[in-house]
Structures are given as structure tokens and as C-alpha cells.
Amino acid sequence: MRFCFGIIWFFLIGTPLYSQDTLFVNKHQFSSPVQNVFEARETVFAKTTLALYQLEGDNWVEIQENFSKPYVFYKNTFFESDFIPNSELFDINSIKELIPQRGQFIATAARSGSRFFIATGSELFEYEIRDHYTRSYHNKSIRDIYIEDSLKVILTYSGIFVNDSVELENPEYSNGPLTKIDSQYYIAWDEISLFFPPDSTHSIPNATNLFSGKARKVLSWKGENYALYTQSVSKILPGFELQPIHQGLEYLDLEGFGNNLVFATSQGVCLSWDGEYVDTLAQVPSIINDIYPVGNRLIFSSDDGVYEINPDKPEAFQLADTPFSVMTSLDDFNNLWIATENGLFVLIPDYPRPIPIIPDVEFNREALLLHGEILYVGAVDGLYQLNTYEIEKSYLPNLLNTLQVPVSERKSTWLIGGALAVFGFLIGFILFRKRRKELLFNPQYASKNEWSLEELKAKILSEKIQTIEGLASYLDTNTVQLNRNFKQFKTTPGKFLKKVKLEEAKRLLNKGIDMEEVAKTVGYSSQYIKKELIDK
Numbered sequence: 001m002r003f004c005f006g007i008i009w010f011f012l013i014g015t016p017l018y019s020q021d022t023l024f025v026n027k028h029q030f031s032s033p034v035q036n037v038f039e040a041r042e043t044v045f046a047k048t049t050l051a052l053y054q055l056e057g058d059n060w061v062e063i064q065e066n067f068s069k070p071y072v073f074y075k076n077t078f079f080e081s082d083f084i085p086n087s088e089l090f091d092i093n094s095i096k097e098l099i100p101q102r103g104q105f106i107a108t109a110a111r112s113g114s115r116f117f118i119a120t121g122s123e124l125f126e127y128e129i130r131d132h133y134t135r136s137y138h139n140k141s142i143r144d145i146y147i148e149d150s151l152k153v154i155l156t157y158s159g160i161f162v163n164d165s166v167e168l169e170n171p172e173y174s175n176g177p178l179t180k181i182d183s184q185y186y187i188a189w190d191e192i193s194l195f196f197p198p199d200s201t202h203s204i205p206n207a208t209n210l211f212s213g214k215a216r217k218v219l220s221w222k223g224e225n226y227a228l229y230t231q232s233v234s235k236i237l238p239g240f241e242l243q244p245i246h247q248g249l250e251y252l253d254l255e256g257f258g259n260n261l262v263f264a265t266s267q268g269v270c271l272s273w274d275g276e277y278v279d280t281l282a283q284v285p286s287i288i289n290d291i292y293p294v295g296n297r298l299i300f301s302s303d304d305g306v307y308e309i310n311p312d313k314p315e316a317f318q319l320a321d322t323p324f325s326v327m328t329s330l331d332d333f334n335n336l337w338i339a340t341e342n343g344l345f346v347l348i349p350d351y352p353r354p355i356p357i358i359p360d361v362e363f364n365r366e367a368l369l370l371h372g373e374i375l376y377v378g379a380v381d382g383l384y385q386l387n388t389y390e391i392e393k394s395y396l397p398n399l400l401n402t403l404q405v406p407v408s409e410r411k412s413t414w415l416i417g418g419a420l421a422v423f424g425f426l427i428g429f430i431l432f433r434k435r436r437k438e439l440l441f442n443p444q445y446a447s448k449n450e451w452s453l454e455e456l457k458a459k460i461l462s463e464k465i466q467t468i469e470g471l472a473s474y475l476d477t478n479t480v481q482l483n484r485n486f487k488q489f490k491t492t493p494g495k496f497l498k499k500v501k502l503e504e505a506k507r508l509l510n511k512g513i514d515m516e517e518v519a520k521t522v523g524y525s526s527q528y529i530k531k532e533l534i535d536k
Helices: 002-014 092-098 388-402 415-436 453-462 468-474 479-489 493-510 515-522 526-535
Strands: 021-028 034-040 043-048 052-056 059-063 071-075 077-081 107-112 115-120 123-130 134-136 142-148 151-156 159-162 178-181 184-188 192-196 200-203 215-221 224-229 232-236 242-247 251-257 260-265 269-273 278-283 288-294 297-302 305-310 313-320 325-330 336-340 343-347 355-359 363-371 374-379 382-387
Touching: 034 071, 034 115, 034 123, 043 071, 043 107, 043 115, 092 115, 142 178, 142 374, 142 382, 178 215, 184 215, 215 251, 224 251, 232 251, 242 269, 251 288, 260 288, 269 288, 278 297, 278 305, 278 313, 288 363, 297 336, 305 325, 313 336, 313 343, 325 363, 336 363, 336 374, 355 388, 382 388, 453 468, 453 493, 468 479, 468 493, 479 493, 493 515, 493 526, 515 526
Parallel strands: 034 107, 288 325
Antiparallel strands: 021 123, 034 043, 043 052, 052 059, 071 077, 107 115, 115 123, 134 382, 142 151, 142 363, 151 159, 178 184, 184 192, 192 200, 215 224, 224 232, 232 242, 251 260, 260 269, 269 278, 288 297, 297 305, 297 325, 305 313, 325 336, 336 343, 343 355, 363 374, 374 382
């Protein structure tokens, strides 16, 4: 049985890009070194040098039995051993990068539901198996996903990748989506370039000027092309000259909607242009990050949540109170997917609250694509991929069944009460998990029960930490817990790391250090540093 478990687990954990994501959760503390861990009686047991413990909920309860040998296992009853049988050994090589202690140690493993435990090097580590999504492009901050027949382009802040193999030499990053208009591909990366698959690009000379700001998007509407910039919305004339149709605000998204062109602003205002005049279409309480037209509806993603207007309700009303929402998409099951800086949520029909699907991950604007059944979502730490059919048919029903809510009754008259119970359970579960993860970080921070951003800044610079994954690894935790702890500062790890790195870049440049050397030091391209520190 253990051998079979080992084989199964190798395929589950050894090929995470095809089946699941595995996240470090906790390092459990005992009064004496851990010898081994094993499954028995539908739970997990841990043997230390001094005692045997049983996992009950989130607590380890000591078993009142005396054992004289170092290792204890279970087969019908507990038995002792001077060594670990081969059938109980676990090969950690397949997940070596997930174990904070890098050395090679004799290891044992046990799994209870989505919780996975590894005893190695006298310590016990816990992981969470999330088998409803996969993650690739690790440590890349994804800016856009473009997919069509025989062409896949992943645009990130640190490179543009074609068909998972070719990296473009220029531009070196992207700040906006790739758009195809009349067989031509446009890449917005502060400026605008033409892209010729698979690896050629050409920067368009007239695509920016003093009034326009930074390029963010190109689209076609009523047979003519338009471009969104940070300081203007412009019509594209022959030769790619820009004719502004609106200026004076900070613009964040541009979409065609029926007979009008609509664009969002940082002031929470959505404006509409009919070809002659600009009018206010809608207003929400905070910055609008994304406009999503679906049929005769407009859905706005804002820092205050998700809002909608439609012919029956022309005034914006709130669909979901998910803070820092950055983008939405509707799947074939009429489920509304909501990407936020705090996680990915889904709002299903006749269900009152959004359900967290991937919590505590910082997702990016313009990085949400539904391609067939597959949902691609770009975050600061990689590209997440979900099968919406499997989520609808398996994951969500299993979640509801956990609470004994039959799928067939999801739309019954008592659904609202059941949905509230589900949401209450989810919130309670998240808070429960959060409590036991509070001490994941380096004890020098945990003992203070608070963080000092100045201390973290000093560590980032002294240890030359350049990625969110690197910061999480240094603090002996994961990106999920990192995001949770940063909430107290009203920011995210990605934003803080960017601030620290750009401040350091500015300091080095002021000292006369060469731009290329500065770029290598902080881990940003010279173009990106120039854009952020010099061109602004």
C-alpha cells in the first residue's frame, strides 16, 4: 500500500504543471526531534524521540504509550522499529525545492485529504495540495495571455514568451495586452510594436508623443483603430499619428460597447464616446481597473469590488464586494470569475457571495483569458490555469457536498440560506487556517507579532532578494502567507518589492553607477528602470 502511495504521489507531485499546485504551509514544532510520520486510523501520527503524537484538527495530541525504539508505525496496531522499512521511505527529490532544509535526509510522508506531511532532517513540514489548478511560469509576473491556433504568447514584466519556447529580444517586457487587428499583431509595452510571429518585432515610431503618455492597449472599433494611453484615448490616423478624443485623466481600460467606445479612469468614471461626443456613462466609488462588455451588460472591476450596468439598471450596482478587483470573465456556465490582488474568486448563479478558488495570490490587470474550457489567470508569481468544466462539475459540487448541500438543490427556494452557510464555513475555514499560519515566518519577526517594513527592506537589499518567491523563501514561508501578512500594510509583496528595488536603483544611479550595472543589481531591465525613474 505504501509503495502504491509513493508511486501515485510521485506522479501527483513530480509533475505539478499537469495536475496541481503544492504549497508549503507550516513547519510543526515539537519538544524533541521528529523521527517519522505515518497515516493510521484516518489521521496522521508523528513520532519524535520522546513521544508519539496524533493529529486532531490542527493540534498534536500525545499518545500515552511508551516506546523504546526510535521509529513507530502502524499495521493493525502500533509497532516499533530500529530503522525505517523501505516500504515507508519517501523520495523527496521530486519536491526537493519545496523543502526549506535543502540537504538529503531519510524521509517519511503521510497525507490526509489535501494536507501532506513530510518528516525529514528531524523536522516535520506540512504542505497543501491544490488539485483544482496548475501553475507555470514560476516567478514571472504575467501581464497578458494571448492564445489562438498555433500561437500562444505569454507577456510578462520580465520577458515575452512565444509558444512556451521563444523569448523575444525586444521588447523586454510588456505593460499591456497583445492585440490582433486585420492580421497584424500589436504589443503595448509603454510604446507599441508590431509583432511578427514567432520572434520578430518592429517598434512603431509615431506610436507615442508628449501628450499621450504610456501605451497600454490597441483595439479596432467600427473599422477604425484606437489606442489607450495613460494620459489620453486617441484615434489612430494613417502613419500611426494620434488624434486625441479625450485627455486630462488617467486612463486604465478601453473597450468597444455597441455603438460606443467606452473607457475607464482612475477617478472611478466610465466615459462613453459615440464618434462625436464624450459623456459620462457610469461612476463607481473607486478606481476602475477593467471594463468587461458581455452582451448588453458592462461589468467594472474596481478597487471597491465588481459593479455592473445594464439596460434594466443603468446606475452602477455592486455584484461582488471583492476588494482590489482587477478583471472579470464569464464562463459557459454563467459563472463570473473575478481576479483580484487578494485572490481569484467565482460568483455562481443564485449564490449570494463570491467563492474563493485561489486565495491570497496577487493577480494582475489584463491577465485573464478564457480559452475554451480553460481559464488562464496571470499573477505576480506565475500563470495559473483552471479547467472551468472540472470546477463546475467536480470541485464546486464537492465543496457544497462537504456541507451536505445537494447540487440539485443549488437553485431551490432555500438556496440563499444554504449559500450563506457555505460562505460562513469558507470564511471560518480561512480564518482557522490563518491562525495556524501566523508563525510561519522567521522567528525574529514572529516573536514581535508585527512586521517592520524597514527591516524587510534592509533584508531585501542585503540578501539581494529580487523576486516574491525569493522573499518568501528567505522568510521560510510561501507566497500565500506572504500576501496575507502584507495586508496589514495596505499593500502587496509585489508592490513593496518594486518600491524597494526602484528606490535602490535611484540611489545607485545618483551615485553615478552605470545603468546596466544597476539593472543587474536590482533585477530589472534598463528600459524598465528608465521608464519608471526617468521618463515619468
